[in-house]
Amino acid sequence: MGYDLQAIILELLDWLGTIAFAVSGAMVGVRKRFDLFGVLFLAFVVSVAGGMIRDVLIGAIPPAAMTEIHYFVIAVLSGLATFFWSAHIVHYQRLMQFLDALGLALFAVVGTQKAIQFGIHPVMSALMGMITGIGGGMIRDVLSGEIPFVLRADLYALAALMAGAVVALGHAFQLPPVYPVLAGAGLCMFLRMMAIFHGWRAPLPRPIHDE
């Protein structure tokens, strides 16, 4: 695959992830009965916050979502569509979960790849990929007054970290980025689907009796 095609694929995945997370953020705003503006704000925050945190931490300042206006445009259009069609969207729970898993997978691999390009240690790059994937959802839940779903959902942050690890390993073996990126995203989606449909989960701590 030529370099141009790879760059285009990475770009497309990034756009898709932005749409998926903007819709997911906007739906939370609709459920919480925020007004139109609050809904658009959540759509924007959820779709760019993870990437912004990553960019600040890896030293890519100003963050991409500040300098490239298309993130804002995509998020606002997705938020508007969600606001007006929420009554329909709500009937497609499975599709929403699939979109969310897709966004998680895409952001995790794209985020890891960007951190590697900025010279961050591969282990921390995988973590940055995870933050890119779960950061928006964490902020969405904190702003909605809830304990972040992403910290408790079955194999959620872990799936994002695995995706990042695949990309980091691919870099260590000097593979062209697009293959580990696709493989990592696939692994992340697989883990989330197994968690949703087959109840896969990470070990729980033993209950504590101290009261």
Place this chain on the structure above:
Amino acid sequence: MGYDLQAIILELLDWLGTIAFAVSGAMVGVRKRFDLFGVLFLAFVVSVAGGMIRDVLIGAIPPAAMTEIHYFVIAVLSGLATFFWSAHIVHYQRLMQFLDALGLALFAVVGTQKAIQFGIHPVMSALMGMITGIGGGMIRDVLSGEIPFVLRADLYALAALMAGAVVALGHAFQLPPVYPVLAGAGLCMFLRMMAIFHGWRAPLPRPIHDE
């Protein structure tokens, strides 16, 4: 108007906004029965957090509130005054709402202007103005265990964004900053007053029935 006078006006507006938000933050601390130190901490956080987030995102690092000590001094003095006079301040609800609207308006226009000076796209600059205005209140509410008021209040974040948009438009038409800054701040205060006294609000989403 000469450049010096313009700079002095912008500086004065920034100080006024800092006082307004420090008092608003300190009052929340008093209501939640934080101790003296917690009250001062909230006064400081609410008055500088929005600007700090903006500065980090536009690449103005370290943020102004780190390098210019007067923000800290103003916030602590305002917090102290609030701590000791809270029993009086609480009787002036309308004055407090007015001060809060003033702080919102001033921070939104000053924040937008700063982002423009750092070469940020006008659309994102207006958003950064909004973040400057609502950031402190968002963090205040999250730290107090509540869903941010600024995301649900009638025309709150929207009023700040409108103020930023006026400043960004003024920049596009190459007006001297002080005029759109004053016009934007006026528009923001007008919108907030209409929301408070006449119940103006943004459209709400249709209720969702999915349980």
Place this chain on the structure above:
Amino acid sequence: MGYDLQAIILELLDWLGTIAFAVSGAMVGVRKRFDLFGVLFLAFVVSVAGGMIRDVLIGAIPPAAMTEIHYFVIAVLSGLATFFWSAHIVHYQRLMQFLDALGLALFAVVGTQKAIQFGIHPVMSALMGMITGIGGGMIRDVLSGEIPFVLRADLYALAALMAGAVVALGHAFQLPPVYPVLAGAGLCMFLRMMAIFHGWRAPLPRPIHDE
């Protein structure tokens, strides 16, 4: 004391603080019944978040916890140990409070010292030391859906600020850093112990009657 020995002592204090906070974060995850991964995530966040906020605000980007991998390793190992031994750890409440006070003291002095080295004003450096000490706990509590303990606990943030003030004063008097660092950490621990065992606290605001 030679420079090397001083540097080693500062480094050791930083490691100890990281362990103390990683264990404290992991215990919260265990109590909230997060899974293994959530527990490790909280261990990492609580131990590095304060330092990351400080580093971003003083312009030390990427933050040390991004570029030096040992923070990650220490946090994960401490989190793993806590996950498996939580049933034992829970019986040592006093030890946990002592460890937490130790972490607070160490992070406050090390954080202040780093801010001073980056040319930040001494007053703001002391504040940055406080943020280093309380930042992780603030984020831990917000992510767990609670009002931050660090803002309400008796002499918690204040003890950290006092520690930072001692380091900042030492710098003003051009003392070699290691002495004010140890003195500041000692003062912080003393204040926390007095708060825990003798109920020392900061003044409370008068109750507000407005409903």
